[in-house]
Amino acid sequence: xxxxxxxxxxxxxxxxxxxxxxxxxxxxxxxxxxxxxxxxxxxxxxxxxxxxxxxxxxxxxxxxxxxxxxxxxxxxxxxxxxxxxxxxxxxxxxxxxxxxxxxxxxxxxxxxxxxxxxxxxxxxxxxxxxxxxxxxxxxxxxxxxxxxxxxxxxxxxxxxxxxxxxxxxxxxxxxxxxxxxxxxxxxxxxxxxxxxxxxxxxxxxxxxxxxxxxxxxxxxxxxxxxxxxxxxxxxxxxxxxxxxxxxxxxxxxxxxxxxxxxxxxxxxxxxxxxxxxxxxxxxxxxxxxxxxxxxxxxxxxxxxxxxxxxxxxxxxxxxxxxxxxxxxxxxxxxxxxxxxxxxxxxxxxxxxxxxxxxxxxxxxxxxxxxxxxxxxxxxxxxxxxxxxxxxxxxxxxxxxxxxxxxxxxxxxxxxxxxxxxxxxxxxxxxxxxxxxxxxxxxxxxxxxxxxxxxxxxxxxx
Numbered sequence: 167x168x169x170x171x172x173x174x175x176x177x178x179x180x181x182x183x184x185x186x187x188x189x190x191x192x193x194x195x196x197x198x199x200x201x202x203x204x205x206x207x208x209x210x211x212x213x214x215x216x217x218x219x220x221x222x223x224x225x226x227x228x229x230x231x232x233x234x235x236x237x238x239x240x241x242x243x244x245x246x247x248x249x250x251x252x253x254x255x256x257x258x259x260x261x262x263x264x265x266x267x268x269x270x271x272x273x274x275x276x277x278x279x280x281x282x283x284x285x286x287x288x289x290x291x292x293x294x295x296x297x298x299x300x301x302x303x304x305x306x307x308x309x310x311x312x313x314x315x316x317x318x319x320x321x322x323x324x325x326x327x328x329x330x331x332x333x334x335x336x337x338x339x340x341x342x343x344x345x346x347x348x349x350x351x352x353x354x355x356x357x358x359x360x361x362x363x364x365x366x367x368x369x370x371x372x373x374x375x376x377x378x379x380x381x382x383x384x385x386x387x388x389x390x391x392x393x394x395x396x397x398x399x400x401x402x403x404x405x406x407x408x409x410x411x412x413x414x415x416x417x418x419x420x421x422x423x424x425x426x427x428x429x430x431x432x433x434x435x436x437x438x439x440x441x442x443x444x445x446x447x448x449x450x451x452x453x454x455x456x457x458x459x460x461x462x463x464x465x466x467x468x469x470x471x472x473x474x475x476x477x478x479x480x481x482x483x484x485x486x487x488x489x490x491x492x493x494x495x496x497x498x499x500x501x502x503x504x505x506x507x508x509x510x511x512x513x514x515x516x517x518x519x520x521x522x523x524x525x526x527x528x529x530x531x532x533x534x535x536x537x538x539x540x541x542x543x544x545x546x547x548x549x550x551x552x553x554x555x556x557x558x559x560x561x562x563x564x565x566x567x568x569x570x571x572x573x574x575x576x577x578x579x580x581x582x583x584x585x586x587x588x589x590x591x592x593x594x595x596x597x598x599x600x601x602x603x604x605x606x607x608x609x610x611x612x613x614x615x616x617x618x619x620x621x622x623x624x625x626x627x
Contacts, residue, residue: 167348169208172275172581174260175200177573178589179580184350184490185569186516188523190592191532191605192573197590198525199357199494200264201573204276205523206492207263207402208256209352215259216252218244218340220333228332232318238287239312241340245282248344253277263402280348287312291343294319295335297327305339314339350490350521353480356403357494360472403494410476415449422485424518431514435478438507439471443478469499487519497528509534513563529608536602538563543599570595570603 167184171177177197182188190198208215218241228234253276260271291307291314301319316336327335400408410417424431436442441455452461453471464472477493485491496512497505509531512522526532541548542562552559571592580587596604 167281168279169201169205170275170277170279171201171204173273174204174271174276176590177201178587178591179578180571180590180592182571182592182594183569184521184523186521186567187512187535187563187569188521189532189535189568189570189603190525190573191527191570191608194527196573197592198573201592202354202492202494202523202525203264203401203403204260206352206354206406207259208253208276208278209349209490210402210406211256211259211263212252212345212349213338213341215255216248216341216345217255218248218337218344220336220340222329222333224336225329225332228316228318234316236314236316236336236340237312238307238314238340238343242282242285242344245280245285245344249278249280249282265399265401280345285344285348287343289343289347291339293339293342295327302327303332303335305336307343314343347488350488351486352490352492353476353484354403354406354492355476355480355494355496356401356407357498358404359407359476360469360499403492407476410479411451414445414451414479415447417479417483418445420483422481422483423487424485425482428518431511431518432482434507434511435474435481438504438511439474439478441471443475470501470504473498473500481515485515485520488521490521490523491515492523494525495527496524497526497531502530505530506534510538510557510561513538513561514558516563516567517560529605529612532603532605532608535563535568539565539568539597539602540600565597565599565602568597568603570597570605572606574606 169182169184171180173179175197176195177200180197180201182190182201190201192198224234224236257271257274257276260274260276261268264271287307288310289307290309291305293305294301295303295305304317304319305314306317307314314336316339436456439453441453441458444452444454444461446452451464453464453467454461462471464475477491477496480491491512496508500508505528512524513535516522524531538557538561541552541557542564551557552562572595573590573592575588576591576593577586577588578591579585580589595606598604
């Protein structure tokens with residue numbers, strides 16, 4: 167997936183491609199968070215933005231014959247147009263995603279390029295629609311089949327769903343079949359996550375706004391308006407962090423594939439935070455330090471414990487293969503040693519099938535990833551280092567899985583122009599299979615500090 171951005175925050179024009187691990191680094195106020203939030207908003211709302219038209223005659227046929235068969239390939243022919251129009255619709259919603267004035271995004275553009283050659287019809291699909299405890303429709307696609315079959319499960323007289331809603335339901339099924347395997351499900355831990363952990367009970371934005379909407383009796387509610395209504399005061403990723411912490415009581419009832427298949431990964435995470443999180447039946451959230459019989463509330467716990475809360479609960483209860491875990495500044499409040507361990511955790515997640523996207527100012531994280539790249543070669547002396555330094559094979563990572571971008575001012579050719587212009591953009595960083603990532607953003611600062619200290623030490627001579 168390639169993302170193209172124009173006139174978005176500090177970024178004049180930029181492109182970046184999602185890898186298994188995607189890193190954006192750079193100085194403050196260079197556009198990293200803008201790129202991250204815009205991507206998250208698209209991944210979160212793409213189903214609402216994409217439009218797959220279903221002819222009303224198909225619904226009529228369904229109600230008469232009790233079944234319809236749709237040729238998925240006929241809809242796949244229009245994939246490019248569906249994606250392009252969806253991106254245009256999403257661009258118009260950027261002010262809501264960022265909770266900022268509309269005029270800031272008048273010239274913005276957000277485009278996504280999906281490899282439609284990868285549209286794969288080999289997966290099966292099933293969705294059942296029910297209302298008032300009555301099964302109404304069954305939507306299925308057999309494995310390797312190119313037909314989407316919609317079957318009526320009750321008498322048509324009992325179907326009280328409006329025709330336009332039926333068309334939307336069928337359209338959503340087609341969107342999932344065509345695009346869901348190309349667009350990862352996102353989970354984000356924003357830089358504001360530590361505050362959300364403390365004030366999760368008070369920050370009840372979504373519910374308050376929904377109640378406000380419902381109280382306005384007689385008003386026709388637009389579903390798209392309602393979808394974004396809660397996001398007018400705070401950026402969408404911040405709202406999703408708050409929503410996540412508000413729903414812990416139900417979230418902790420679920421179990422991720424990591425909990426079931428890789429409990430040792432969760433043990434590693436527990437070592438990083440020095441304990442574990444627990445949620446009581448009364449929806450009280452606590453941190454229990456390892457080896458101690460005390461329970462600490464979030465405001466009593468360290469900032470590092472709060473910083474990693476969302477990630478820890480996601481790994482234990484929500485994680486699914488194919489997800490995209492997005493973390494804004496994973497180094498937030500972490501000691502350098504734990505920054506290294508978080509880098510190793512991310513590498514292992516990538517090897518388990520979870521994509522990771524981070525923005526970072528941490529040279530420790532990048533250097534540790536470099537170590538994991540450099541160790542990923544079958545050489546005797548490297549095997550010895552792996553064993554002596556306590557690394558695991560499942561933590562090593564191929565450089566081919568990584569994409570790194572530097573948010574910086576650079577000379578580029580803007581679309582429609584012939585001459586280079588100096589502007590804010592995202593520059594791809596070189597990644598060497600032997601030496602890892604070339605992160606100029608950090609190297610220049612480190613070299614400057616070394617030069618100054620050398621001058622201090624050796625200047626008197």
